[in-house]
Amino acid sequence: MAAAAPNPEDAARSSGSGGGSGGSTPSALAGDGDAEEAEDFTSSSHCSELSRRQNEQRKQGLFCDVTLAFSSGAATGSVQSCEFSAHRSVLAAATDYFTPLLGGQFSESLSGRVEMKEWSSELGPDPETVESVIQYMYTGEIRVSTCNVHEVLELADRFLLLQLKDFCGEFLKKKLSLTNCVAVHSLAHMYTLDQLALRAADMIRRNFHKVIQDEEFYTLPFHLVRDWLSDTEITVDSEEVLFEAVVKWVQKHPEERSRYFEELFRLLRLPQIKPTYLTRVVKNERLVAANEACLRLVSEAVEGHAIRFENLKSTDMELWSSHMASFQPRFGQNMDxxxxxxxxxxxxxxxxxxxxxxxxxxxxxxxxxxxxxxxxxxxxxxxxxxxxxxxxxxxxxxxxxxxxxxxxxxxxxxxxxxxxxxxxxxxxxxxxxxxxxxxxxxxxxxxxxxxxxxxxxxxxxxxxxxxxxxxxxxxxxxxxxxxxxxxxxxxxxxxxxxxxxxxxxxxxxxxxxxxxLPLIDNYCIFQMAVASTNFYHTASCCPKSYTVRDEIARQKSVCASLMKS
Structure with missing residues (x-):
């Protein structure tokens, strides 16, 4: 049975009421003429929950439209690759690195595949570390440790994740020590972490005599070794130690490093080396003996020990003027x-x-x-x-x-x-x-x-x-x-x-x-000092020597008179 057509007036009235979709909706709380009242609502968990769900979808391969392929081993001929699916909208929002790459006319944008090559390690980045950095781009959370900080830093630098890169720099600054300062300094220079580089360089300068005892130093490239030997503030016990360090660095890889020996040798302050060491050790070192320029420098240094500057003729002063710096101890040389x-x-x-x-x-x-x-x-x-x-x-x-x-x-x-x-x-x-x-x-x-x-x-x-x-x-x-x-x-x-x-x-x-200690007067002035396994104590009228292993006092034969306070 057909329904009766509505009255046109009723239809018009209905369309003008609050129940129709085409008319205004009156507030249930506000009366006629009252101002509208409103409140903003923000869900504090919405963004974190959204990023968490997107990350879960990425892990499950849902709605992904780009593939990140990390490959390595091209130099050795054994190419290894690991791939990760992701959402281009998230990657492009997370970093400016992906915005032009995935949103422009690059082949990666058209193919939906991004090839990542040329890593510091021949094996490429660890897949777990890559996963953690991709997850960071989704959630803003990552765990950085001493084991993965190098790779996290490399990935953060590659992907222009500046906050993560700065965090890695601060993390390394906290972990800086004598055992890692050389490696950290190299990383800081590689990734332009200026404050970290300054902190590491200061530690190396203050402890250079210890740094050169660590094998890490001998893995440095030529330009860094040259820079350190040119640094006037490095702390060293003697110039002899630096000579031995240069020889050791060259001998680690003689085929490729021998050509640098003369340049490094010229940075040594040979006049600061004892004449006997110059003639018996330095001159007879194979790397020196095979180089005429190095032999000439040794001869000049030996002669310099025997000549007093005040007796030199003016022509002689010109001869030595170019080498005057080498006659001064390094600013950081240890002295008693x-x-x-x-x-x-x-x-x-x-x-x-x-x-x-x-x-x-x-x-x-x-x-x-x-x-x-x-x-x-x-x-x-x-x-x-x-x-x-x-x-x-x-x-x-x-x-x-x-x-x-x-x-x-x-x-x-x-x-x-x-x-x-x-x-x-x-x-x-x-x-x-x-x-x-x-x-x-x-x-x-x-x-x-x-x-x-x-x-x-x-x-x-x-x-x-x-x-x-x-x-x-x-x-x-x-x-x-x-x-x-x-x-x-x-x-x-x-x-x-x-x-x-x-x-x-x-x-x-x-x-x-x-x-x-048997003090004759409890108000006398006294002092103590250590020598080998004994510590020495002076007080009142008798110095004493105490063996620290058994703490037995031995009366010394010499007596001293000390002032009383």
């Missing part, structure tokens, strides 16, 4: 120096002066002043710096400064955890240990704290078993700290002091009492 820092003037003022005594040159020189005015401070040397901490001057009682001998400068580092003076400071495995001390309103401290230069942070360890003040500390066998100090007989009475000697094991963090 005794430093004196701070103290009290005759007028009772705290001093900031610093002087150094160059032992083999038998001369004193003025060094840059420390920034603080010091007395009662502690001083210790690591492989690369001299640290000065604490003071009886309240304003400087927590400050720590370090002297960089390569740059001849002082710089402030993190403060001590406690204001103090007259405490022990020593170095074990390039870590500083601060022990005990005295405060202006305290009978003394039990504190033990350590400073790690790479992190520039102090943190406290377990306290010593007793108060230790007027502390003298020495390190032995790069593990033990021997401490001689005064401790109150009664903590409520500062006048009653006794001398104690104790040993701290930095590995087990245990204290062990040893035979106390």
């Amino acid at each position: 120096v005794i430093m004196v820092v701070g103290g009290v003037s005759e007028g009772g003022d705290y001093l900031s002066e610093c002087v150094g005594y160059f032992i083999y040159e038998d001369r004193w020189v003025n060094l840059p002043h420390i920034h603080n005015h010091l007395d009662g401070h502690a001083i210790a040397a690591t492989e690369s710096h001299v640290y000065v901490a604490g003071s009886m001057e309240p304003g400087f009682a927590k400050t720590v400064e370090r002297y960089n001998p390569n740059r001849n400068t002082w710089e402030q580092v993190s403060n001590l955890t406690t204001r103090k003076h007259s405490f022990g400071l020593t170095c074990i495995k390039d870590i500083l240990y601060s022990i005990g001390g005295h405060g202006n309103f305290s009978p003394g401290f039990k504190d033990v704290s350590v400073y790690e230069p790479e992190q520039d942070k102090w943190h406290n360890l377990e306290s010593a078993p007793k108060i230790l003040r007027d502390v003298k500390a020495v390190s032995v066998e790069d593990r033990y700290v021997y401490v001689t100090a005064r401790t109150p007989v009664d903590t409520d009475n500062e006048d009653g002091l006794k001398t104690v000697t104790t040993r701290y094991d930095t590995e087990s963090r245990q204290w062990q009492d040893v035979d106390s």
